[in-house]
Amino acid sequence: MAERRHAGRVAAPGLARGPLIRLPTAALDAPDDTAAGDPAAERVRLQEAIAVARADLEALMAGSADEMAGEILSFQLEMLDDPALAEAAFEAIAEGVAAGTAWRSALAMQIAVFRADGDGYFQARAADLEDLRDRVRLALDGGGVESVPLPEGAIVFARDLTPSRFLAFDWTGLGGAALAEGSAASHVAMLARARGVPLLVGLGEVEGEAGEAVLDAFDGQLVLEPEPLTAAAYAAQLEAARAEATAAAVLLFRPAATAQGQPVGRATGSGCCAPSSSS
């Protein structure tokens, strides 16, 4: 297939080249189980799924040292621990509704309350609740957190990423992420910027399977199966960026010196207060 370009919005700048890996969304796109079992059994299913989601979030929390991730995850954990979150779902289950349907509609009501708000802070909470909704739904389907094998340098493609899903990946070995939907103002965008993970959002649907791709999160382009010339140009750009990063790292750790090699003293707090020589 020939080279294809998809334009998106830059949510976190950067450049990466690697295989495009599509995250499966089948579990989330599947219709809810409508055949409800015995209410007591459905109740246990939901309780267990919430417990699995809770354990996943705690594990993520243990592995995320930064403040922003901690804040998002502790809020989600506090929500999940609150019996009021699933109260309506358990009531529906008692009336014979299946666990998945009950959970989804209980959360939908609460998501709508925040989604409709004019205040950005409260609107952003809708995304946290959607994150919880999906995590528990995946656990209900027995999947828990999806584990997709991701090769070194992979560019992750998904319809959207929730904060907890983003935090579940070890981005140090990955190229970046490309999202069909998503927003540059989301928590995921903030997390990506804080961690230096190139992120493009709003790309729309992208055809094709796990081919070679370039994620140009400077220019807002995802290039699939780049032509040799395009690939070479990007390879040179990546090489230059890498050399620059290495040079910066070398400079950081080399003692300061003048062009003639004279060492330069470090600027310290004492400089300002040295006794004046004019007296």
Next chain:
Amino acid sequence: MAAAKATLTITHPTGLHARPAVKLTKLAKTFPATIRLRPLPDGAWIDAKSIVKVMALKLRTGTLIELEAEGEAADAAIAELSGLVTRDFDEDG
């Protein structure tokens, strides 16, 4: 049973958003007393230990709220929770 009350204004610039709400409910849960909260003048009482219910109030900065505790250590609960709210949840802004 001892009951304690306090009327407070939310002065945190972004209102009672996620992080302050987590601090409030976590602190409330450390007390055995029943603790309720409502927006004044005529909001409905909600459980101050429930993050879901506290967040659903979407309390903006400048909102007047009433806190009420009943039961064991009710006075201490109101004193500590009032302190947290008036200190802007120990945040810079």
